[in-house]
Amino acid sequence: MKCIACDQELQNYSELKFSETSIHKLTIFDEMTIICCQDCGIGLVSKEVDKDDLSEYYNSTYGGLAKKYALSDIDSPIESNTIDSRSISQITLINTFINIDKSKKILEIGAGKGDFYNALRKLNLNPTYVTFEPQKEAQERLKDMGIETISKSFTPEDCENRENQYDLIIMSHTLEHFHPSTINKTVQSIHKMLKPGGYFFCEVPNADLNKYTNAGERVVPHLTFFSLSSLDLILKKNNFRISFLKTCGNLQYEKDAKSIIECYEKKGMFAFEEDPNNKKILRNIYYDKFLEYQAKRFSRKNKILRLIVKIIGKRVTLKIFNILGKIRNATYDEVLSSEFFQYREDAEFIRCLARK
Numbered sequence: 486m487k488c489i490a491c492d493q494e495l496q497n498y499s500e501l502k503f504s505e506t507s508i509h510k511l512t513i514f515d516e517m518t519i520i521c522c523q524d525c526g527i528g529l530v531s532k533e534v535d536k537d538d539l540s541e542y543y544n545s546t547y548g549g550l551a552k553k554y555a556l557s558d559i560d561s562p563i564e565s566n567t568i569d570s571r572s573i574s575q576i577t578l579i580n581t582f583i584n585i586d587k588s589k590k591i592l593e594i595g596a597g598k599g600d601f602y603n604a605l606r607k608l609n610l611n612p613t614y615v616t617f618e619p620q621k622e623a624q625e626r627l628k629d630m631g632i633e634t635i636s637k638s639f640t641p642e643d644c645e646n647r648e649n650q651y652d653l654i655i656m657s658h659t660l661e662h663f664h665p666s667t668i669n670k671t672v673q674s675i676h677k678m679l680k681p682g683g684y685f686f687c688e689v690p691n692a693d694l695n696k697y698t699n700a701g702e703r704v705v706p707h708l709t710f711f712s713l714s715s716l717d718l719i720l721k722k723n724n725f726r727i728s729f730l731k732t733c734g735n736l737q738y739e740k741d742a743k744s745i746i747e748c749y750e751k752k753g754m755f756a757f758e759e760d761p762n763n764k765k766i767l768r769n770i771y772y773d774k775f776l777e778y779q780a781k782r783f784s785r786k787n788k789i790l791r792l793i794v795k796i797i798g799k800r801v802t803l804k805i806f807n808i809l810g811k812i813r814n815a816t817y818d819e820v821l822s823s824e825f826f827q828y829r830e831d832a833e834f835i836r837c838l839a840r841k
């Protein structure tokens with residue numbers, strides 16, 4: 486077997502297990518190991534994972550929290566007002582290379598609940614926007630926001646009829662969910678879909694597992710674990726020119742995942758039970774209880790909100806909450822001093838801009 490990044494025969498490798506997880510998981514994650522190339526630092530899951538199982542998992546269980554949030558937000562009479570420091574920092578970086586204006590066409594692969602698009606809108610940037618998103622609850626949210634959404638996981642075949650179309654393609658915390666066997670083809674298809682001179686923005690965890698042994702990066706359900714040099718190699722061999730490649734965020738050496746896991750273990754957060762509807766999924770009992778608690782909390786909050794709307798009317802409620810939201814929001818100095826704006830070595834996220 487050859488390494489998908491440095492193309493060396495995988496003879497020098499370490500084999501690691503996934504960390505215990507506080508969410509639900511596919512049983513296959515207990516059977517798989519992560520093979521880490523000693524030459525370039527990339528980590529690759531040791532088995533093929535069935536696409537349908539994975540998609541079922543993302544829709545039914547992985548999105549559990551997102552689902553509850555989405556549902557409660559749909560019921561909520563007011564729009565969320567929070568400032569997303571991560572998206573703002575990403576846009577700030579991208580904007581130094583490409584001016585995101587009305588004329589630009591952007592594709593986001595794995596848009597989640599639309600945080601990036603939301604941040605663009607708040608900054609008065611209105612490019613044409615298209616997304617691929619496999620999670621049903623997230624899809625509903627994106628459609629509510631008026632974003633054109635292709636409701637599926639992106640596959641390399643999807644680049645057909647989309648060649649040379651986009652000025653910018655975004656993958657923020659998405660590529661690590663792709664299986665190692667599809668990574669090169671996916672990056673190739675992104676290259677095809679970009680206009681000449683277009684940019685690919687990619688952010689993934691800085692998961693050099695040989696180097697950061699206690700940073701907690703052996704995360705379920707990630708399938709590929711990137712080091713700085715392996716991402717660099719993959720982009721270059723698929724004909725990209727690197728414009729920017731650095732790590733940002735908190736420092737990996739300062740994390741102590743082992744202590745956190747021990748603490749979670751004491752709290753009984755790793756109790757699993759077979760999903761009665763799907764033998765391939767292990768449900769975390771603690772997580773289910775947590776979701777139930779969250780849902781109750783949101784439903785209480787929404788009941789109060791609806792009562793207020795009934796008494797003083799929607800328009801006035803919105804106005805008041807808009808003002809309250811602005812007061813409660815992070816200030817510009819809090820945003821600018823957040824970890825997402827700190828570019829330094831050995832930090833937790835790899836951020837990259839590559840040009841076609």
Ligand SMILES: [Zn+2]
Nearest residue numbers: 488491522525
């Ligand atoms: Zn390698």
